[in-house]
Amino acid sequence: MKAVLPVLGLLAIVGIWWLATIVFEIQPLLVPSPADVVESFLELPGYLLEQALVTVWEAVSGFGLSVVAGVPLALLIVWSRVLERMFYPLLVALNAVPKVAIAPIVVVWFGFGLTSKVLMVVLVCVFPIVISTASGMRSTPAELVELFRSLDATRTHEFFKLRLWHALPQVFVGLKVSITLAVIGAVIGEFVGADAGLGYVILQSGASADTSLAFAAMALLAVISVALFYALTWTERKLVPWSEEHRVV
């Protein structure tokens, strides 16, 4: 049953899309019909899946790095008002720089290899993780913070035995926002200086006006994101069973 609904939703959307391409007689160059897209995919299934794997790998490793970097960053920010005041605005500023515009610089710096793509992913992912983790840690109920104070707990304990745990559900919100951005980050990295990955396929097909192929690649991206997203949701359920979100209300 559970699986039926998303499939229904998908069918509804695909149906509307198909109808639109027929009714409005949209040129395939602009928006190809679902059939065109499927056909494009079936022409090169092996190749596309291979490229998809490349992108997944970049996205996942960048995402992992972002978690490893972002959570401690959030900790530092909540830990010290001084650090927060000094570097939080910079983080916001960094996040606001359009990644598409700095992608070439990143490639110049870090080469055509995996590094530059992973870095792009990190640049895109880190901010949502930091901000939601920080906000989660800050929203720890006053009564629990008081408990730790009363035990004269070190700040390390306050952070690792209390705030981080309390923040976990919100950390996951950050992670879920990030994971879809991660895929996009990888694609942007691939737009500049790559010869593999779905981003490269999109670039190629865009430039050769092969819109159905681009759509096929984007559909794959969507599938990847949805899979990664629900993998996270599943992890959350396992890891945060006490969260209000999972109680039957």
Next chain:
Amino acid sequence: MKAVLPVLGLLAIVGIWWLATIVFEIQPLLVPSPADVVESFLELPGYLLEQALVTVWEAVSGFGLSVVAGVPLALLIVWSRVLERMFYPLLVALNAVPKVAIAPIVVVWFGFGLTSKVLMVVLVCVFPIVISTASGMRSTPAELVELFRSLDATRTHEFFKLRLWHALPQVFVGLKVSITLAVIGAVIGEFVGADAGLGYVILQSGASADTSLAFAAMALLAVISVALFYALTWTERKLVPWSEEHRVV
């Protein structure tokens, strides 16, 4: 005092950047020195500020629309498991489509005017707002939900008098993530078809290899984002004074 720390942080970063350009003898075409960037800005201050205004307007109106669309969407998703199961995956999928890749389609559809940029902003912004609002509404403490149930409150009341209020602090996390993305969304929109805005400036300067001008535009983008971000933070403080985050702990 408060203002001193961010300025210190900024100076530290600019200092490191400057040093790097000198020590590694980086070519200005790749990374210009801060001096080059300031010079570029001072050459065309009026023009750049005008372009900045264009981008701000696009970002802010798109952001506003995203709030107007995203919060009700989150409501629907929390309201009905069926709707959630049907459309949440699609939303995730939509978010995973690289905006850079669909920007051309948006422009083709909605023309070179404001509409296409605003739409790009909405596409970028809506997801973080939806996901954090939904998660905030879901995490409403069971005891408060039970209170509303015991009053036989309508679901409308449950949502508007309870869940939405409870979610407000988390909604703001979503908004803060979105606002910086909004600026990027506007820029991506401008990349594809515009004759004004900072994105256009970056595109133009990129093509003419005027990297300092591109950096000046990006610095402006960063300033805009930081300003918008802290405007939101300020609003949050005024609007959500009960939040644990604002209690002195």
Next chain:
Amino acid sequence: MITLNGVSHSFDGVHALDGIDLEVGEHEFVAVIGRSGCGKSTLLRLVAGLLTPSAGGISVAGERVVRPRRDVSVMFQRPALLPWRTVLANVLLPVEVFGLADHRDRAHELLELTGLGGFEKRRPHELSGGMQQRVSLCRSLIQSPRVMLMDEPFSALDAITRTELCEELQRVQLARPRAVVFVTHSIDEAVLLADRIVVLSPRPGRIRSVVDVGLPRPRALGQVELDAVSRELRGLLVTA
């Protein structure tokens, strides 16, 4: 007014209530006492329609309970105040939800009565534990229900305030009687207020015995007649 018919309830792995049969009259004040964790709150939740019994049936005013009813008010064991609302707005919540006419005066009256005058504009986190409980009490009193379910309403209150509020509750019940189910840990309180007292045995909660308090009203704490009933109840609780 309230009928429970062989009601049992289990939470995964914990058997909380077992075979409860109980009848509460239209104007009857029934107190429920029992060891901590024996299922008193669960019992109230079941009657309120917030939980569905694992077995047995419950009806209120002749209708099977399948969901909460507006003519049943619940005061929870924990204050459950909305942190973003002022004290006054918290008290007015049921009125708002029911869409009733202005009850501001009534709210002020109740707050005054419970000693919270002057705190109307404060937020819950600025109140002491007992004050929060009183706000929650005011909130449940502002509805005028046919059935009142109260879960240890005075547990966080000092002896004096508690006595005052008990007297107030007696007065209200005499003037305008309703069906009340009142969970308490204070035997004296139960004896003072109740027509009948239900003693539950420890987990799983079963009805150990039902004691009729056949004493005339109004009663006052410290009356010698009450002490006898209290002693009887204490004995029942120990052997429950």
Next chain:
Amino acid sequence: MITLNGVSHSFDGVHALDGIDLEVGEHEFVAVIGRSGCGKSTLLRLVAGLLTPSAGGISVAGERVVRPRRDVSVMFQRPALLPWRTVLANVLLPVEVFGLADHRDRAHELLELTGLGGFEKRRPHELSGGMQQRVSLCRSLIQSPRVMLMDEPFSALDAITRTELCEELQRVQLARPRAVVFVTHSIDEAVLLADRIVVLSPRPGRIRSVVDVGLPRPRALGQVELDAVSRELRGLLVTA
């Protein structure tokens, strides 16, 4: 052990405590009673070093209190359990924070003693209100502090459990006396347990009087001598 010197405290706009002078001996059990909202919890927080007094000075073991100390344990009015920890892990929290050797056996013992045996692996939201309070009690008992601050530790417990735990507390205090400040709403409890009872007047909290309970130990609830003191206290509270 504890010395308060003209201690006052105000929260923005609310004058909670005013000019409190109090001395608690090294092995002395002091109960604090007073109307709800009179500043009892605030008093404990001040002694615990969780709040800084607006005026006056506090010292514990001869040192000025500027921050919480590890030899002072606090049991809060609300359970304050960590929702992600099991009951056992919640009880073991202080041990973990202090970095002490394994206290698992002690924790199981305490849980057994407070009637929570079998619930070690449950999470707080699966417990009744009284059970949560008992977990919190176990957590504060697992530390072996020189000073114990307890804020209405038995308020959510039934009469029987309460009596049992009171007796246990008396036993512990006789065997290994410490300085205890014990906030309660139950006059009987105060008389049963305390060496001295501090009566606070309503907001702002001032010391109305200090009653010495010069009765031999162990005491038992229902003793006639206790009743006399109880009556005196009730009178003081009413006129406080």
Next chain:
Amino acid sequence: SSPAEVQLLQKINYLTSFGTFGRDAYAYVAKEKGFFDRAGLDVTITPGTGSVDVLKLVSAGRADFGVADFTATAITTAKEKLPVTVVAAVQQRSLAAIVALEGGAISKPADLEGKRIGDQPGSTNQVMFPVYAKAAGIDPAKVQFVPSAPPALPQLLAAGQVDGIGQFVVGKPLIEAATQGKKAVVLPYGDLVPDLYGNALVTSKEVLGRGETATKFIGALLQGLEYSIEHPDEVAPILKKYQPTQDAAVASAEVGLMAPYVRPSGYSGPVGGITEDRVAKVVRTLVEAGAITEGSLQPNDFVSFGSSPK
């Protein structure tokens, strides 16, 4: 080849001008046909993302060679003293053109007045338009350029958002394939401004300093270019082998179209040849067009005539 031989191969990083289309396929041909192997080179081909990016990557040493538009290279080096230099002209005439759809508003240069042309800001097509307009006898001020990103151009044209787009001549089959059978009208700049070069092979001065290797690479790549235009039918399968997403028909057509630009009728020099006279002329034209300032660029600043094919 045995491991010992592999040891000897010199590693070279090469960037195409933009993506991997028929017009850039000659590098794959050189690789497939073993021209690189025979020159003792192990070449890695990476798709480029436009002239300025290629110039940046080459000057930063991320790539040893790359292909960039000659005009863009001239303009960029006039602005920034980059350590890059042109070593060969891939096309002897500019590929720049305005492309429109048949049956639309544009069929000859004179139609351009009052029309909207979509193009990337700063592209050769846009920069050189005044020169082209002058040669065509129209007023450049009367043509409106709508800035937009390269991948969006065919779609904008197809959707009628613009009347024409800036495109390379060889883009014709692509546009026609994309618009499903509509014929494209191509107005090549090269027809009226024959002096302009098309793409150029650029490298850094540092790589040139390595001597032998550079010369060998240039030779092998141009051999691939020559082979491609002589055997256009062989190009498509080779490209498809390396880049499965490419449309073989479009790729062959592109190579076919490109041939007369690599070796125009009447051109007697070598494939890839570049001469100081013509470069000087181009620089002058650029100054006239206002793209660079007088005296900011000398031919020897950005072209290494000594290394170019003779």
